[in-house]
Amino acid sequence: MTGRVDFRHEPVLGPRAIELLAPTGEGLYVDGTVGGGGHARLLLERCPDCRLLAVDRDPEALEAARAALAGYAPRVRFLQARFDEVGDDREVRSDGIAGALLDLGVSSHQIDRDHRGFTFRAQAPLDMRMTPEGASAADLLNDAPVDELARVFREYGEERRARALAREVVRRRATAPLRVSDDLVAAIVRVLGPGVAAQDKARIFQALRIAVNGELEALERALPALRNALRDGGVLVVISYHSLEDRLVKHSFREWSRACVCPPELPVCGCRGRALGRSLTRKPERPSAGEVANNPRARSALLRAWRKAA
Numbered sequence: 001m002t003g004r005v006d007f008r009h010e011p012v013l014g015p016r017a018i019e020l021l022a023p024t025g026e027g028l029y030v031d032g033t034v035g036g037g038g039h040a041r042l043l044l045e046r047c048p049d050c051r052l053l054a055v056d057r058d059p060e061a062l063e064a065a066r067a068a069l070a071g072y073a074p075r076v077r078f079l080q081a082r083f084d085e086v087g088d089d090r091e092v093r094s095d096g097i098a099g100a101l102l103d104l105g106v107s108s109h110q111i112d113r114d115h116r117g118f119t120f121r122a123q124a125p126l127d128m129r130m131t132p133e134g135a136s137a138a139d140l141l142n143d144a145p146v147d148e149l150a151r152v153f154r155e156y157g158e159e160r161r162a163r164a165l166a167r168e169v170v171r172r173r174a175t176a177p178l179r180v181s182d183d184l185v186a187a188i189v190r191v192l193g194p195g196v197a198a199q200d201k202a203r204i205f206q207a208l209r210i211a212v213n214g215e216l217e218a219l220e221r222a223l224p225a226l227r228n229a230l231r232d233g234g235v236l237v238v239i240s241y242h243s244l245e246d247r248l249v250k251h252s253f254r255e256w257s258r259a260c261v262c263p264p265e266l267p268v269c270g271c272r273g274r275a276l277g278r279s280l281t282r283k284p285e286r287p288s289a290g291e292v293a294n295n296p297r298a299r300s301a302l303l304r305a306w307r308k309a310a
């Protein structure tokens, strides 16, 4: 990579996310997916004394966020980490946080840069890693057993022909390893037919990306970790782009909002009897038609927010 990174990103549901976070005072907030810094900038502008821990697992993203947020330098600390590791940060552990935001998935910048391999544009490498370490999409496609590939396509991609696609990948890799997007697209076309829609290809590529980055596992660990780190009255906002992510968020927020967590067979309530907090969004909130027209990548966004009891 050369030069300054242009990572401009229209923050999805930005004003609403910040309204729900309602940053005030000198509180410490966490943007666990700082990306191009769009939401972070809105937060820092809205609250002139708030501090921000700006987190991203992708070093390129963090570099971009540093540039985008340079004007707020004394109030921002940057951390290259996964958002499920934020609870280990010394300041977070000692002081707690006033609020946290997760805007899941990948940024426009990551998708737009062919060398990162998040795209099915011709000849893009099958990479998809958000960090330089670990197995790439090509490694997964070339090494995983057929059952594992079928699971990824079915569970993360909701692909009806998951097993047939997995078998086709295995058949092709016996001759030559899959290296670039075209290799996977050819397998998809073979199984789903030549008229396969771009959104179906995108769904299958997204399934691989979720597997490569362990995205659901990270979210599953992060939700309770961030909840524990929140100070009383603190708010957690999550914007997800996939039904599996949203389901995890919905179930967690619902569970944490229940007053009684005793198993139903217990005759008398033996638990704390007090909800840990409450959801601020009854249903997931979606971007307006106008926002989607301006920023098509916002179209699948679902926002949920939860406030820890004061």
Ligand SMILES: C[S@@+](CC[C@H](N)C(=O)[O-])C[C@H]1O[C@@H](n2cnc3c(N)ncnc32)[C@H](O)[C@@H]1O
Binding pocket: 009, 010, 011, 012, 032, 033, 034, 035, 036, 037, 038, 039, 040, 055, 056, 057, 058, 061, 081, 082, 083, 084, 103, 104, 105, 106, 107, 108, 130, 218, 219
């Ligand atoms: C949709 S973008 C965020 C855009 C950002 N809200 C903005 O306004 O510019 C998602 C970002 O989260 C990062 N990311 C995804 N999963 C992560 C994880 N588990 N831990 C930390 N960062 C993650 C990605 O690298 C990407 O930069």
